[in-house]
Amino acid sequence: MPESLYQERIEIFPRSVTGRYRSIKTGILIFAYTVYFLLPWLRWEREVGSTQAVLFDIEGRRFYIFDLVVYAQDIFWLAGLLVIAAFLLFFVTGLAGRVFCGYFCFQTLWTDVFIFIERLVQGERNARMKLHKAAWSNNKIFKIGLTHFLWVLVAFFTGLSFTLYWGNAPDLMIQMLTGDAPFAAYATTLFLTLTTYVMAGLAREQVCTYMCPYARFQAVMFDSDTLIVAYDEKRGERELGRKKPAKGLMTSAERDNASVGDCIDCGYCVQVCPTGIDIRNGMQYQCISCALCIDACNTIMTSIKFPEGLIKYSSEHALEGKKTRLFKAKNIGYAAVMLLTVALLIWSIATRSDIEMLVQQVRQPLSVTLSDGSIQNRYDIKINNKTTKPVKYRISIEGLDGAELDMGHFTEISLAAEHSVKVNAKVRVSPGNVSQSRTKFNFVIDSVDSKIKHKVSQQNIFYVPEKQLIQK
Amino acid sequence: MSSEKNKPTVQTTGHAWDGDLQEFNNPLPSWWLWTFYATVIFAIIYWVLYPAWPVGDSFTKGMMNDITYTTADGKTKTTHWNTRSLFLKEMQVAREDQAKYLKDINALTFEQIRSSEEKSAFANSMAKVLFADNCAACHQAGGNGVVGRYPNLLDDAWLWGGSFNKIQETITNGRTGSMPGFKASLSAKQISDVAEYVLSLSGNEANAAAVKNGKAVFSGQGGCAACHGADATGQDFMGSANLTDKVWTIADVAGADTAAAKKDAIMNVVKNGKTREMPAWKNRLSTTEIKILTYYVHELGGGK
Numbered sequence A: 001m002p003e004s005l006y007q008e009r010i011e012i013f014p015r016s017v018t019g020r021y022r023s024i025k026t027g028i029l030i031f032a033y034t035v036y037f038l039l040p041w042l043r044w045e046r047e048v049g050s051t052q053a054v055l056f057d058i059e060g061r062r063f064y065i066f067d068l069v070v071y072a073q074d075i076f077w078l079a080g081l082l083v084i085a086a087f088l089l090f091f092v093t094g095l096a097g098r099v100f101c102g103y104f105c106f107q108t109l110w111t112d113v114f115i116f117i118e119r120l121v122q123g124e125r126n127a128r129m130k131l132h133k134a135a136w137s138n139n140k141i142f143k144i145g146l147t148h149f150l151w152v153l154v155a156f157f158t159g160l161s162f163t164l165y166w167g168n169a170p171d172l173m174i175q176m177l178t179g180d181a182p183f184a185a186y187a188t189t190l191f192l193t194l195t196t197y198v199m200a201g202l203a204r205e206q207v208c209t210y211m212c213p214y215a216r217f218q219a220v221m222f223d224s225d226t227l228i229v230a231y232d233e234k235r236g237e238r239e240l241g242r243k244k245p246a247k248g249l250m251t252s253a254e255r256d257n258a259s260v261g262d263c264i265d266c267g268y269c270v271q272v273c274p275t276g277i278d279i280r281n282g283m284q285y286q287c288i289s290c291a292l293c294i295d296a297c298n299t300i301m302t303s304i305k306f307p308e309g310l311i312k313y314s315s316e317h318a319l320e321g322k323k324t325r326l327f328k329a330k331n332i333g334y335a336a337v338m339l340l341t342v343a344l345l346i347w348s349i350a351t352r353s354d355i356e357m358l359v360q361q362v363r364q365p366l367s368v369t370l371s372d373g374s375i376q377n378r379y380d381i382k383i384n385n386k387t388t389k390p391v392k393y394r395i396s397i398e399g400l401d402g403a404e405l406d407m408g409h410f411t412e413i414s415l416a417a418e419h420s421v422k423v424n425a426k427v428r429v430s431p432g433n434v435s436q437s438r439t440k441f442n443f444v445i446d447s448v449d450s451k452i453k454h455k456v457s458q459q460n461i462f463y464v465p466e467k468q469l470i471q472k
Numbered sequence B: 001m002s003s004e005k006n007k008p009t010v011q012t013t014g015h016a017w018d019g020d021l022q023e024f025n026n027p028l029p030s031w032w033l034w035t036f037y038a039t040v041i042f043a044i045i046y047w048v049l050y051p052a053w054p055v056g057d058s059f060t061k062g063m064m065n066d067i068t069y070t071t072a073d074g075k076t077k078t079t080h081w082n083t084r085s086l087f088l089k090e091m092q093v094a095r096e097d098q099a100k101y102l103k104d105i106n107a108l109t110f111e112q113i114r115s116s117e118e119k120s121a122f123a124n125s126m127a128k129v130l131f132a133d134n135c136a137a138c139h140q141a142g143g144n145g146v147v148g149r150y151p152n153l154l155d156d157a158w159l160w161g162g163s164f165n166k167i168q169e170t171i172t173n174g175r176t177g178s179m180p181g182f183k184a185s186l187s188a189k190q191i192s193d194v195a196e197y198v199l200s201l202s203g204n205e206a207n208a209a210a211v212k213n214g215k216a217v218f219s220g221q222g223g224c225a226a227c228h229g230a231d232a233t234g235q236d237f238m239g240s241a242n243l244t245d246k247v248w249t250i251a252d253v254a255g256a257d258t259a260a261a262k263k264d265a266i267m268n269v270v271k272n273g274k275t276r277e278m279p280a281w282k283n284r285l286s287t288t289e290i291k292i293l294t295y296y297v298h299e300l301g302g303g304k
Helices: A020-041 A076-096 A099-104 A106-122 A125-133 A138-164 A169-178 A183-203 A205-211 A213-221 A233-237 A252-257 A268-272 A292-303 A329-350 A466-471 B030-049 B083-107 B110-114 B117-134 B164-173 B188-201 B208-219 B224-228 B259-272 B287-300
Strands: A054-057 A062-065 A068-071 A228-231 A311-314 A355-361 A375-385 A391-398 A403-406 A412-415 A420-429 A438-447 A456-463 B012-017 B021-024 B067-070 B076-079 B175-179 B274-278
Touching: A020 A054, A020 A099, A020 A106, A020 A138, A020 A169, A020 A292, A076 A099, A076 A213, A076 A329, A099 A106, A099 A213, A106 A125, A106 A138, A106 A183, A106 A205, A125 A138, A138 A169, A138 A183, A169 A183, A183 A205, A268 A292, A292 A311, A355 A391, A355 A438, A355 A456, A375 A391, A375 A412, A375 A438, A375 A456, A391 A403, A391 A420, A412 A420, A412 B117, A420 B117, B067 B083, B083 B117, B083 B287, B110 B117, B110 B287, B117 B287, B164 B287, B188 B208, B188 B259, B208 B224
Parallel strands: none
Antiparallel strands: A054 A062, A062 A068, A228 A311, A355 A375, A375 A420, A391 A412, A391 A438, A403 A420, A438 A456, B012 B021, B067 B076, B175 B274
């Protein structure tokens, strides 16, 4: 066998730990899973359309999000949402470091669950390491097999739940099980099952260290005032470094006198680390700031009656004994942009009109002369009823003297809820009334029973050929 | 050159030629290798399932990939997978989807179509395609025609009548409109006088004396009134034009710049006449298609 050019991955078997940060993480995990897995099943009452609370209906080209219905033309809101998300990430990272990585990232959440399953089946760290090294036996096959089976199960439900957001969940679920679902549903579920299984089960911390771009560019937002998970080297090492507890070195005060560090080198902080690093070596790019090493160290410190906080959330300045400044131009700037975008998005959603009208002049030809010599221009009008009720519309024109609007057989246009329609409109003007070749005027649409928000007007041009102007 | 210490410790393939000639062993990255194997496996599965290899005059047809489709004339065929059959199958599905809309249109009267927002929108969008395929060659894509050749369908002047029934009849059976030339039967002056009269009918400037003479020729010796009617408003059962309105379909009066050019345009038609033919579409389009086109053309201009 030729020697490999690549370093093999060193398997990590994180040990479990309890503590404040573990509880916060577990809380967030339970909350996130509850929302993610149950949300597609939540029903919501609407007059028209889906009864699912959150549904991304690609076929119907609308997203239902509780009482908000997002149409295809509102999709720029997504840009607003992404800007908010980006600046929220920048802001939080500038302030408190990789909070997203440690507590909220789905890679972290799902890896956490997969490690939990691994521990449930195979036991604590030592048992898992032993099993890993052991020769293949029925016991090993059973335990490893069961672990992977449960992983695939969780991965499958993850993929399935994601798919359920894109169709009516109860129907789609039955279709999925009876083989009647669309290809896209199976492909999405399979793809997410596969990626979840591979990323959370097999790749794990490699996703963060090798694949994730955020991990790398978050470093740019760091400065000496950013909160990081840090080892208090001064207290932990002192002049003589770490030492196991021994006679005369049993309390923090004794160790201080002997110039020995408070770190008893138990290695618990290294064992709990999901990315397999030693936080005592300082800040490293692999660190996702999950703070489990803080819990680990505090557990040990408490048990041997040392003060807590040998590993803690701190900043470089704080470690150097300087003051930490959190309110600085950079962070305030991030917050300002974020709040501004939030305000803009809310304003845009709140003031969205219930009608949409798009008027396009027919350009082939621009104008035609009628038998009485009047000039006719034609327009294609598209009306979109964004309300959940049927609405009767009235279209009129403003700013064109002596003009007559003819919409064929229609004087009023009734439109079913959430429907759109195209109408042909003709505008006629006798030549004496128009003095220029291009006259700007407005189409105005309003509802007959005026139950809807905002009337909409759109400017267009009435065209008369030069020759017809001279003729008058 | 390099000392023993700096010599790179690389692997070789193990063979040595001419005593010391060796080849470095640079293995492919394993992810690359496995991706390559995966493509090989994919290719083999593909060969089995889809048409792949030429064999003599024929080729391997693949397995479990039959496509059954029905053509427009009702024949059902089953073939092995190929993109042409796939296309015909898609066409069949589209035809079946469209059928229910067409059934609706067939069952409704023109008045019912034009009073329904959705039915009229469907008729309009389908007719746009039919018009572009069948009518636009003469009447132009927008329906504005060509002056002197093909009537403009956008205005409210109708040679053969602008009601739904008349338009449907025109498309179904076609029309032949013929105006005879008068250069043999009328003198140059008479033709000139008639032209002045016709100009005056639609409000253009004209010589009053000539108009008077022209009117006499129009209703007398010229025999113009026989077709165009005594009041010159035309008769739609024979397709004679209304000469009193502002719409010009053969003589391009509206497009002429000077009074002389306008008169010339009219004289030219009186002298030489004009025969135009609208072909019949009953053998080329279905009755439903003609119905949809009728609705579209009616709504294009000011249908009567």
